[in-house]
Amino acid sequence: MSGNPTDGGDPIHEPVVRIDSAVKEHRDGRSIIRALNAVSLDVPAGEMVAVTGKSGSGKSTLLNVVGGLEPLTAGSISVLGEPLVALNRTELSRLRRRTIGFVFQNLNLVPSLTAEENVALPLEFDGAKPVEASRAAKVALDKIRIGELATRFPSELSGGEKQRVAIARAIVGERKVILADEPTAALDDLTSRIVMNLLAELSDDGLTVLVATHDSEFAAYADRVVRLKDGSIEHVSSRPVTPSSPAELLT
Amino acid sequence: MxxxxxxxxxxxxxxxxxxxxxxxxxxxxxxxxxxxxxxxxxxxxxxxxxxxxxxxxxxxxxxxxxxxxxxxxxxxxxxxxxxxxSSAVIRSVSTRDEVTMKVLVASATGVIDPATPISIQRQTAMRVLQEATLARNVAESLADQLHLERLIVLTNAEIRWLDIAEDRLAEAAKARLSDNSSTQEVVDNNNTSITNLGSNS
Structure with a gap:
């Protein structure tokens, strides 16, 4: 896996998301705030990574730069071997429509569209035929196990159901990366668990999931937890691959 | 007994x-x-x-x-x-807690930045939380699940305490700094109420 992302590399070992010495600075009046300070992180296919830390630690900024929503000040980010810096505006928005799915705290569902139409929307923006987009939307809703909600409007859904529709929209089509920014912030404990379990299942199915959360309890659903402090990685904790027995963890 | x-x-x-x-x-x-x-x-x-x-x-x-x-x-x-x-169990919190003592001793003596033991403990607690979450999700009996839920809640509480301790110690250090400094400007551009507490001269 010594491959250079631009020359194709080994598709199996190439990380889906490669963050290399990422620096992001914001101008705030006369001073410059360094939101990300030399962050490096490789995330392979099928891994779920939680990014945690206090507010202002850089969690959201990290997700935004991986999703190509903001350019880096220095360093580089590649998604599926493609360095984002090399993409023009059109290519970048195509990457965001086809490869990367976003889940936000405020769900951005269109109130006048049904759940299925909301989920189909990114594909229609991308030029898919309505009938194809609709078929893919049904697949995505079924995968999230809310197929029965397809014809409901957002106003007819609970908070947890809306968040699941938003996740279905994020995975619709052939997405490879899910970026979720505080997806549980507006949800109660039980619904938050359902949402985190869903994200974990999606990563088990091969999607690469990056989720920003300030809540350690929900970060713990991830394979790896990256803690940011003042824009730098403070520490990373990985859980063992095989589950421990209750007797190993309890006295 | x-x-x-x-x-x-x-x-x-x-x-x-x-x-x-x-x-x-x-x-x-x-x-x-x-x-x-x-x-x-x-x-x-x-x-x-x-x-x-x-x-x-x-x-x-x-x-x-x-x-x-x-x-x-x-x-x-x-x-x-x-x-x-039908009787409640009254819990107490020991002051002889090892993690708390590490943090307090580091802070009082300055032999090491207390942020260091806090960070190391938090990383380990986070891994325990990940392990316990995975174990709970696959545990077969409700009894085991409830024991693991308790481990999750208590470990989460420890992480919260470490976060709070880190903040409180950082505020205290900042307040000490501004007490030692004769210039008021040091704290003026920071409008958090906590920092203002330190500038009570």
Whole structure:
């Protein structure tokens, strides 16, 4: 896996998301705030990574730069071997429509569209035929196990159901990366668990999931937890691959 | 009586609440009810049963052909059990907590930045939280799941305490700095109320 992302590399070992010495600075009046300070992180296919830390630690900024929503000040980010810096505006928005799915705290569902139409929307923006987009939307809703909600409007859904529709929209089509920014912030404990379990299942199915959360309890659903402090990685904790027995963890 | 002894005693009374049982049955039922982590020693079961019989909390109904004794709950036993189940446990927090002591000693002496032990402890706690979450998701019995839920909640609480301690120590350090400084401007461009507390000159 010594491959250079631009020359194709080994598709199996190439990380889906490669963050290399990422620096992001914001101008705030006369001073410059360094939101990300030399962050490096490789995330392979099928891994779920939680990014945690206090507010202002850089969690959201990290997700935004991986999703190509903001350019880096220095360093580089590649998604599926493609360095984002090399993409023009059109290519970048195509990457965001086809490869990367976003889940936000405020769900951005269109109130006048049904759940299925909301989920189909990114594909229609991308030029898919309505009938194809609709078929893919049904697949995505079924995968999230809310197929029965397809014809409901957002106003007819609970908070947890809306968040699941938003996740279905994020995975619709052939997405490879899910970026979720505080997806549980507006949800109660039980619904938050359902949402985190869903994200974990999606990563088990091969999607690469990056989720920003300030809540350690929900970060713990991830394979790896990256803690940011003042824009730098403070520490990373990985859980063992095989589950421990209750007797190993309890006295 | 030791706290574990009290728990075992009352658990056995509860397990005899609805039907007569043999000692080995009580051992199996105890483990089924309380999860896989607590394995009862059969000798301990018999010792406890003898004590309960002596105190009149249970009655031995004689032995079967294999020499096993069948036990039954008495009215006294039912009263003891009911009192145990309906009384609250008052918890206390020890000041002799090792993590707390590391943080306090580091802060008081300055031999190391207290952020260091805090960070190391938080990383480990985070891994325990990940492990416990995974274990809970695959645990078979509700008893095991509930034990693991407790581990999750308490570990999460430890991480929260570490976050709070880190913030409080950083504020205190900042306040000390501004107390030592004669210039007011140091804190003026920071409008958090906490920082303002430090600039009380």
């Amino acid at each position: 030791h706290i574990l002894g009290i728990v075992i005693k009352n658990a056995l009374l509860a397990l005899l609440g609805n039907e007569q049982k043999y000692g080995y049955q009580l051992k199996n039922d105890f483990e089924a009810a309380t999860g896989t982590a607590w394995v009862l020693n059969i000798g301990q079961v018999y010792t406890t049963l003898q004590r309960l019989e002596r105190d009149g909390a249970i009655v031995a109904l004689g032995q079967d052909d294999d020499g096993r004794s069948l036990y039954e709950l008495s009215a006294t036993g039912r009263e003891i059990l009911s009192e145990w189940l």
